[in-house]
Amino acid sequence: xxxxxxHIMRVITALxxxxxxxxxASVAAAQPVLIDPNADAVKERSLLQEHDRIRGLGSIPDxxxxxxxxxxxxxxxxxxxxxxxxxxxxxxxxxxxLLGIFYLVRGKVRLESGRSGRTIVRFSAFERSVHWMTATxxxxxxxxxxxxxxxxxVLLPLIxxxxxxxxxxxxxxxxxxxSFPFTLGVIVICLMWLAGNIPNRVDVEWVKRGGGIIGHxxxxxxxxxxxxxxxxxIVVLGGTTAAVSGYxxxxxxxxxxxxxxxxxxxxxxxxxxxxxxxMLAHVYIGTVGMEGAFEAxxxxxxxxxxxxxxxxxxxxxxxxxxxxxxxxxxxWATPAE
Amino acid sequence: MARMxxxxxxxRCIECNACVTACKNENEVPWGINRRRVVTINDGTPGExxxxxxxxxxxxxxCAAVCPVSCFYTTADGVVLHDKDLCIGCGYCFYACxxxxxxxxxxxxxxSRGKMDKCTYCTGGPExxxxxxxxxxxxxxxxxxxxxxxxxEMCSTxxxxxxxxxxxxxxxxxxxxxxxxxxxxxxxxxxxxxGDLT
Numbered sequence: 001x002x003x004x005x006x007h008i009m010r011v012i013t014a015l016x017x018x019x020x021x022x023x024x025a026s027v028a029a030a031q032p033v034l035i036d037p038n039a040d041a042v043k044e045r046s047l048l049q050e051h052d053r054i055r056g057l058g059s060i061p062d063x064x065x066x067x068x069x070x071x072x073x074x075x076x077x078x079x080x081x082x083x084x085x086x087x088x089x090x091x092x093x094x095x096x097x098l099l100g101i102f103y104l105v106r107g108k109v110r111l112e113s114g115r116s117g118r119t120i121v122r123f124s125a126f127e128r129s130v131h132w133m134t135a136t137x138x139x140x141x142x143x144x145x146x147x148x149x150x151x152x153x154v155l156l157p158l159i160x161x162x163x164x165x166x167x168x169x170x171x172x173x174x175x176x177x178x179s180f181p182f183t184l185g186v187i188v189i190c191l192m193w194l195a196g197n198i199p200n201r202v203d204v205e206w207v208k209r210g211g212g213i214i215g216h217x218x219x220x221x222x223x224x225x226x227x228x229x230x231x232x233x234i235v236v237l238g239g240t241t242a243a244v245s246g247y248x249x250x251x252x253x254x255x256x257x258x259x260x261x262x263x264x265x266x267x268x269x270x271x272x273x274x275x276x277x278x279m280l281a282h283v284y285i286g287t288v289g290m291e292g293a294f295e296a297x298x299x300x301x302x303x304x305x306x307x308x309x310x311x312x313x314x315x316x317x318x319x320x321x322x323x324x325x326x327x328x329x330x331x332w333a334t335p336a337e
Numbered sequence: 338m339a340r341m342x343x344x345x346x347x348x349r350c351i352e353c354n355a356c357v358t359a360c361k362n363e364n365e366v367p368w369g370i371n372r373r374r375v376v377t378i379n380d381g382t383p384g385e386x387x388x389x390x391x392x393x394x395x396x397x398x399x400c401a402a403v404c405p406v407s408c409f410y411t412t413a414d415g416v417v418l419h420d421k422d423l424c425i426g427c428g429y430c431f432y433a434c435x436x437x438x439x440x441x442x443x444x445x446x447x448x449s450r451g452k453m454d455k456c457t458y459c460t461g462g463p464e465x466x467x468x469x470x471x472x473x474x475x476x477x478x479x480x481x482x483x484x485x486x487x488x489x490e491m492c493s494t495x496x497x498x499x500x501x502x503x504x505x506x507x508x509x510x511x512x513x514x515x516x517x518x519x520x521x522x523x524x525x526x527x528x529x530x531x532g533d534l535t
Contacts, residue, residue, distance in 0.1 A: 042379050042386050044524075056377050056379075059375070074433075077433045151406075164406060165425060
């Protein structure tokens with residue numbers, strides 16, 4: 001019996017092994033191919049061919065750190081160090097050169113009928129305050145802004161790294177804080193001069209006749225001619241764009257990502273240098289470029305003859321409103337000079 | 338002189354973040370600043386890879402090029418450093434950096450980010466080597482003591498390599514040849530213009 005029992009046990013064991021082998025064989029048959037664990041592995045090179053930026057998932061709260069590689073930083077560098085330098089240099093120096101040539105060729109736009117000695121109010125004290133407040137802010141913003149792009153080439157070699165850094169740090173804070181009164185000024189300018197700056201048919205005629213700047217023509221204009229309207233809209237739209245892009249830069253990564261920040265800087269930089277160029281032309285025509293123009297924003301009054309030559313329709317409106325006629329004495333006399 | 342570089346072999350990185358911890362501890366990096374971080378690409382899918390990233394100490398570094406006050410310099414070992422006494426915290430280096438390396442101590446309202454901080458390759462800064470001031474401003478200066486950055490030294494799988502560029506590139510190429518695959522020397526093309534490593 002003992003022999004028999006051992007024999008049975010051997011048979012059962014053999015059968016069990018056979019069954020196990022069958023199970024293993026069936027499992028193996030279900031998975032005939034081995035899976036390559038690296039088949040799906042991400043490769044840096046193929047990711048970079050598809051995307052400007054490689055983004056993953058990190059374990060720290062700083063979401064912007066999840067962008068692990070962005071070779072387009074090189075493009076932004078190219079913009080900031082090459083293109084912006086060219087755009088800025090050509091725009092600013094080019095405008096200065098143009099104005100210089102224009103002054104030599106055309107000369108000052110004279111008051112052709114001479115001074116009448118009688119004046120009319122052109123800009124109220126409030127309007128002038130807003131203008132000069134905004135203008136002062138603009139000049140400060142322009143100089144401190146240009147310093148960020150051009151300072152290291154122009155100023156740094158002259159004053160040395162320590163002084164230049166101290167100045168640049170102060171300039172950066174000044175730029176940031178002066179932006180607030182500047183933005184306020186742009187908003188008030190937008191509202192207070194909006195009515196006079198809606199383009200109309202007179203502007204078409206004014207532009208056709210070259211604004212009277214070339215030659216000695218005097219096309220009619222209301223309070224603001226087409227050129228001034230252009231400056232108005234450049235200030236309003238350009239100022240708004242500069243403010244929006246500037247505040248995005250001042251509050252970095254508040255709802256923006258690295259691409260947005262780079263774009264905001266590109267918009268801000270290009271717009272700013274073009275803005276400076278336009279304002280140089282504005283300053284030119286308001287000072288050395290035209291006789292009798294500066295006093296409009298200086299003392300607030302202009303000579304009647306100046307108004308007649310440059311803003312004939314506005315003068316008619318004003319006289320109709322105040323009940324005076326052309327040639328009659330005005331309420332406001334030129335102060336003794 | 339050696340040309341010091343980092344190389345992260347993503348096929349070895351196990352996302353343990355020991356490099357991050359080692360860096361923070363060795364350099365007493367303040368809260369909120371991460372000179373090194375680990376990012377996982379395609380997290381949760383079979384092909385996911387983790388990469389440890391910090392300043393790559395680029396050849397012709399973009400941060401140095403765009404800095405408005407020119408506060409960056411490259412050491413003889415090829416390490417890109419900056420002078421915090423000159424930095425004005427404008428944030429431009431972060432826009433230009435391909436690797437998100439520059440860090441700022443404050444959130445940044447009104448542009449008050451504070452002085453930029455980044456990986457120094459454990460090489461301190463412009464202050465006297467191994468001085469207290471250098472340690473407080475820039476962290477450890479291991480390189481001057483003949484040691485490599487602690488992040489790479491601590492790496493348990495030897496995924497993160499630091500050392501002379503040619504040497505670590507050779508190690509990586511040998512690995513790829515031996516095991517038959519590699520997800521790439523992350524950042525090398527972008528940082529060094531070196532396209533040969535795959």
